[in-house]
Amino acid sequence: MYSAMQIAKYTINKCTTEGHPISNLQLQKILYYIQRELLQSGIDGFDDEIQAWQFGPVVPEVYRQYCGFGAIPIRMKYDVEIGPEYTNIIDPIIEQKRILNPWDMVTDTHQAGKAWSLIYREGLGSYTVIPKDLIRTAG
Template sequence: MKAIDVARHFLFLARSFDAGDTISNLKMQKMLYYAQGWHLALTSKELFDDEIEAWQYGPVVKSVYDEFRKYGKNSIDFSELDSYKQSLSDETAEFLAFIFDETSRIPAPVLVKRTHQHKPYIDNYSEIKTNIIPKNEIKAFFNEQILQRSDEVRKGLGL
């Protein structure tokens, strides 16, 4: 699958849930990063085959950035869905709905700040050149997040 397909599905969800025009290119990039990270950690498979790069404002899928760059800081227009045909498996669509629910309400600057604290971004960002964030590093980071959350849940339950 291509990252642009995931991005368009996020737009489809925004329109379906009447979330308004709320997804900028900046926010979309972070949503894609989280989707790829959680998918790698939970399934050991990549969600999309595009690379994620470490840019000044966090992780970016360049092909999707280029597709939506015309919107600048504004929300991506739902007209991008004019030729979109939802062809995802039920399992993938359900996973993306979960990621959408988890990330769509968080303002883009907060997502930027959070991703700037993630080890894969920190280890690969350079002011001098653009670097790819290796998928194995993204997977390892999100695997660690799963372990931390599981520890928090156990502590909360007194286990």
């Protein structure tokens, strides 16, 4: 199992080296999609919590690391190794989602009945952890 920070660095590196750098907002949504897909594939994903914030699911530690970039693309390179059992699943997600408008991903993760909306509840559950089982089953 990898940490969310390792997956984030892998994602940033892949996006930077392939000429598609992403913002922190995009990174947060991509991490959520990665966690969901890994969990649905029977892989535990990462241990780090995902919380329901105003603009969608957020991994707080990763957010704090990259929030200084604001909406500016994160153009960093890291030497991080992720095994093929993960990359076979996460590479297509990164490649599909990095080209989307980040606000479209916000809209997608905010849909009624999905994990974020079930926890956030119009702000009542702000900063509340979204349980992994809910991410797996409700998306």
